[in-house]
Amino acid sequence: MKLYSGEWQTTIDRDLVLSGTGVHSGKSVSIILHPAEPDAGWTFVVSNGKGRTVRIPADFRMVSNATLCTVLSDGKGAIVATVEHLLAALRGLNIDNIEIEIDGNEVPIMDGSAAAFVDAIDEAGICMLDEPRRWIKILKPVRIESGGSSAELRPHHSSRFDVTIDFETPLIGRQRLDIDLTPSVFRKEISRARTFGFMKDVKALWAAGRALGSSLENTVALGEDRILNPEGLRYKNEFVRHKTLDAVGDLALAGAPILGSYHSVRGGHRINTMILSALYENRSAWTIVEAESRYSPSTGHADTGYAMAQPFFAAVDRG
Numbered sequence: 001m002k003l004y005s006g007e008w009q010t011t012i013d014r015d016l017v018l019s020g021t022g023v024h025s026g027k028s029v030s031i032i033l034h035p036a037e038p039d040a041g042w043t044f045v046v047s048n049g050k051g052r053t054v055r056i057p058a059d060f061r062m063v064s065n066a067t068l069c070t071v072l073s074d075g076k077g078a079i080v081a082t083v084e085h086l087l088a089a090l091r092g093l094n095i096d097n098i099e100i101e102i103d104g105n106e107v108p109i110m111d112g113s114a115a116a117f118v119d120a121i122d123e124a125g126i127c128m129l130d131e132p133r134r135w136i137k138i139l140k141p142v143r144i145e146s147g148g149s150s151a152e153l154r155p156h157h158s159s160r161f162d163v164t165i166d167f168e169t170p171l172i173g174r175q176r177l178d179i180d181l182t183p184s185v186f187r188k189e190i191s192r193a194r195t196f197g198f199m200k201d202v203k204a205l206w207a208a209g210r211a212l213g214s215s216l217e218n219t220v221a222l223g224e225d226r227i228l229n230p231e232g233l234r235y236k237n238e239f240v241r242h243k244t245l246d247a248v249g250d251l252a253l254a255g256a257p258i259l260g261s262y263h264s265v266r267g268g269h270r271i272n273t274m275i276l277s278a279l280y281e282n283r284s285a286w287t288i289v290e291a292e293s294r295y296s297p298s299t300g301h302a303d304t305g306y307a308m309a310q311p312f313f314a315a316v317d318r319g
């Protein structure tokens with residue numbers, strides 16, 4: 001059994017425990033990642049606050065808020081917040097099936113990037129399963145615009161992310177990143193980029209009792225004219241890399257990897273999840289395919305073509 005191919009579904013080899021701080025509550029929180037069966041997808045297991053545990057699938061239709069971070073809810077009071085960096089790591093490393101048990105209501109922020117999740121998954125090991133991976137193949141462009149932001153999915157032969165950000169402050173300015181998402185690109189180019197925020201906004205959030213766990217340990221903080229973290233940036237364009245990380249995590253809520261290119265200009269969690277609703281509503285704009293069962297030892301993954309999957313992927317087409 002090989003560790004990774006683009007063709008077969010995967011899970012992790014063993015349970016994994018991670019502890020950290022919830023960026024919004026400021027409380028310590030632990031998560032346990034459990035291996036899951038083929039076609040199980042990703043499920044959060046959280047408390048509903050009334051002594052019961054609730055299962056919330058990682059699905060864009062469960063998004064209840066996407067203002068500061070991406071929040072999923074069962075619609076009956078159980079929530080799980082800040083899911084995007086963990087989901088980015090799962091999608092980035094091609095982990096298809098996993099159960100995420102949390103003893104709180106948010107995924108720990110760790111260092112503000114996906115690095116800790118990637119390291120933990122690498123340490124546990126990735127296990128290949130006996131079912132082929134299924135993809136959402138984009139057949140026609142789908143575009144949305146909202147308040148100076150835009151997002152578009154277009155047909156493409158790989159999973160591509162083309163992200164542009166544009167901030168007035170010269171500390172960020174206009175930055176663009178255009179990548180083909182593979183596990184090695186995710187590890188090297190995306191996973192270590194940290195979340196960022198403006199000090200004046202953080203102070204307002206603190207005053208409102210929010211973002212209580214955010215600190216220079218997990219956020220790149222921008223002052224009036226300088227970056228406040230003593231260690232500086234991890235990459236010159238760490239900001240657009242992090243926005244790409246967020247886009248990978250938010251689009252992971254589609255329920256399967258996307259075979260297509262995603263173009264985002266001045267985007268964020270809200271528009272990243274809106275494009276999935278727009279795609280889902282436009283039934284002729286996508287189909288479900290699976291990699292043909294031909295493993296290519298030379299490239300390490302099946303890039304020889306995709307066949308129509310039968311039957312349709314239940315997690316995506318159950319609406």
Ligand SMILES: [Zn+2]
Pocket residue numbers: 084085195242245246
């Ligand atoms: Zn983020």
